[in-house]
Amino acid sequence: MNAIRKQPVYHRQRLLLYFLECLPAKQTDKRRGLSDSDLQKLLLLYCKDVGSSHYDFVPWDYGGYSFQCAYDLNLLEKRGWIKRQDNKLILNQKIDNEHWAIESEERKMVRRWIPQYPWRGEELIAQTYRVHPYYALHSKMKGRLLNTEDLTRVDNSLGTVKNGEVILFTLGYEGIHFETYINKLISNRVAVLCDVRYNPFSQKFGFSSSMLLQVLPRLGIEYRHFPELGIVSKKRQSLHSKADYESLFDDYCDNLANRKAGLRKLRQVVESKRRVALTCFEANHQYCHRHCISDFFENNYHYQVEHL
Structure with a gap:
């Protein structure tokens, strides 16, 4: 045997x-x-x-x-x-x-x-x-x-937060347990997780949209997918250096005008729910397009941004 x-x-x-x-x-x-x-x-x-x-x-x-x-x-x-x-x-x-x-x-x-x-x-x-x-x-x-x-x-185990405070969090799931990731959302009182991956599927345990949709609502966290704010896979195939990433993100920021509908919808969520998190894969937000989105809201609407 x-x-x-x-x-x-x-x-x-x-x-x-x-x-x-x-x-x-x-x-x-x-x-x-x-x-x-x-x-x-x-x-x-x-x-x-x-x-x-x-x-x-x-x-x-x-x-x-x-x-x-x-x-x-x-x-x-x-x-x-x-x-x-x-x-x-x-x-x-x-x-x-x-x-x-x-x-x-x-x-x-x-x-x-x-x-x-x-x-x-x-x-x-x-x-x-x-x-x-x-x-x-x-x-x-x-x-x-x-x-x-x-x-x-x-x-009292979660501590306290300021009522009504608007915060846009960002986080990636690279290199951490599914449960560790969920605890970051809970401990920061995130009301809505906004998934900005183009394709919300992952081979890493727990991080496909099907699992997130199953788990998060039972913890009082809403899950929403924003494919219109994602980057198609073919544009992410040849990222080998910091310069490659910077070029990709420059192109993304230059074309934000083409994503107005998604940005408008995201702003409505933030204004309504107050504590919202953007998520994608990379641990370092500087190597993920989610920082382009958070920068946009910080610069244009003066949202407080925290990278978890």
């Missing part, structure tokens, strides 16, 4: 197996396996405690949640590394002889760490809320699991 089973490529996927390995394997042991919820909560606590960047989490219906983790668990199940039984995730076979597990320092770290958190179910959920109140922001259970003082900490 091992010879034909596809190996987990990423360290983050191996981490999930290390977690499940630490739990009782006997069929008669009631502690056997982990529910999806318990694994997500333990993983959140682990990543925060040890400073791991394997996964990030968003405040979801029942607390901190990683979409990437859920995807990886399904992948590991399809490949035969884990199975689901009685609503629990269970390691399907021993990993002692796998070359990537034998000398893994993280495997040793997980074994030392996991006994610190014996709670499961609602006790574990409540513990994550108390330690990391931000992740309880959208919880359906916080009113039942937390006391008044804890709930106040949840409400």
Whole structure:
């Protein structure tokens, strides 16, 4: 079986197996396996405690949640590394002889760490809320699991913003987790995400419009696509130097007059929703056309612009 089973490529996927390995394997042991919820909560606590960047989490219906983790668990199940039984995730076979597990320092770290958190179910959920109140922001259970003082900490976890302040944010998703990106929107109280990619599809997990449309509204953030403000793919094929980018953006700015309808529509969104973010791929806004759009609004309408 091992010879034909596809190996987990990423360290983050191996981490999930290390977690499940630490739990009782006997069929008669009631502690056997982990529910999806318990694994997500333990993983959140682990990543925060040890400073791991394997996964990030968003405040979801029942607390901190990683979409990437859920995807990886399904992948590991399809490949035969884990199975689901009685609503629990269970390691399907021993990993002692796998070359990537034998000398893994993280495997040793997980074994030392996991006994610190014996709670499961609602006790574990409540513990994550108390330690990391931000992740309880959208919880359906916080009113039942937390006391008044804890709930106040949840409400205050985002800080305050000036009412009515108009800010045009820009951000890219290059090099960061989907969940990290979403947290930037939440922490800056973004009301609408305006996607200025010509084609809102990405091979990077989470960043196609279909996923954004599925996730953002449940967090109180509206998603809108502005293809008329995008740059067609053929114009982005030969960008090898800073001069190439500058030439592309000079051409884009020179032809903004041809995009008046899109700019007008975007301005209406900003004036109405007040805290709006422009998004595209590049991490550095100077290498993305979104800075041309934000510069236009800053120069012509004196909007405050913040590049996240």
